[in-house]
Amino acid sequence: MSRTITRSPQDSPEAGQNSESVLSHGLKQRHLSMIALGGVIGAGLFVGSGVGIAAAGPAIVLLFMGTGALVMLIMRMLGEMSAARPSTGSFSVHAEEEIGSWAGTTSGWMYWLMLCAGVAAEATAAGTIMHSWVSFIPAYGWVALFMVFFCASNLTAVKNFGEFEFWFSAIKVAAIVAFLVLGLLGILGVFGSAPGTSHLTGHGGFFPTGVAGLAAGLLTTISGFAGLETVTIAAAESDNPSRNVARAVRTAVWRIAVFYIGSMAVVVTLVPWNDPKVATDGPYVTVLDQLGIPAAGTIMQIVVLVALLSAMNANIYGSSRMAYSLVSRGQGPRFLGKVTRGVPAAAVLASCVFGFAAVIAGIVWPTTVFAWLLNIAGCSVLVVWSIVCLTQLKMRRRLERESPELLSVRMWGFPYLTWLTLAGILGVFAVMAANADGRHQLIGTAVVVAVLAGAGHLKQRRDRQAAESA
Structure with missing residues (x-):
């Protein structure tokens, strides 16, 4: 592909549709900053990180530092591309333009699948917590209630989603601080008594569990950061996409790094890593109990519930916008592109239906x-x-050559740090391939990637043939 970049920074690939089909711009800077936190700070930090600690011991701090550095570089790349070319489809749009339809299709629908699966997992966990408090309503009843509520809220103006996420995330941030x-x-x-370095x-x-423990903990830390990319999707619906996404990326990355790394350092310093409660009750509850904080378990259950609902809300939003962008580019069923009052209603409903179907699958075929x-x-x-790394390598060179004024955010140490990041990701794949569970994940993922990439390649070939015959 060799198209020249001529669109203005405010344009999106959905531009050119009639005004009734264009998404609204109701998000503000404060919303974006909290959305960046809301999509990633969920139960994975408050509870799931205990599994990583149990696997890797105190070395979990180093794993989070390494993973955090990797994520910071990824977000810097996304910030550079999204500030230059803000769009609802974010990295999927950029991949399609720089690499081809197969890359846009693969990255977009893989991300949609990830967010919808996250919705199912978060709704299930939230329903379990609520059932423990109000037992006469079954867990799946709470799940249905949450799904209906957040589906309805995402069908309204985007500013309502922004307000929900702002206050949800504010509670989580306050709890972590x-x-x-x-x-x-x-x-x-x-x-x-001060624990010193005894733990x-x-x-x-x-490094109590050696290389095997580090490998197991690595996969936990990687999944803990997934969802941060949603802020670059949301930026397209803000009042000033280029400026707002640049600011949100800069602030969100270091905040999340401090929260994750700081929390893990506190946990492994204050309690033994092999305390069974770290994995069962969660590291936060274990530490608060150790410090003698009254009602620590109840307090953290409330915070975890808020975190789950916040991440669920953000994932419904992100998945619906990604689906809308893909469909608007001819990479999915056309009916999902329907926009009602500035909201991609059909895509919201489809994402919620898939999420709820996954919940049912969790009950019937767990x-x-x-x-x-x-x-x-x-x-x-x-x-x-x-795909983000490969896209940024091509897009940066194109922008420098054709539209350098759009580079308001620049990737550090380009292209060396981009290549180093890609090598790090390939290293994670290698670690996964070294153990049985990881190999199963890789095989399943490879099948899905092959199907999506094949479909995208066919579309790319049809588009080329149509262009040649025109």
């Missing part, structure tokens, strides 16, 4: 269909990141 403050006081000995060097040392879906979704983000 409070945890970090209490944890620091605990490390200093305010709540009793970091004892119980088997800093170890087969649902497990397969989650495995594919867990690997999807690595596929997306790989």
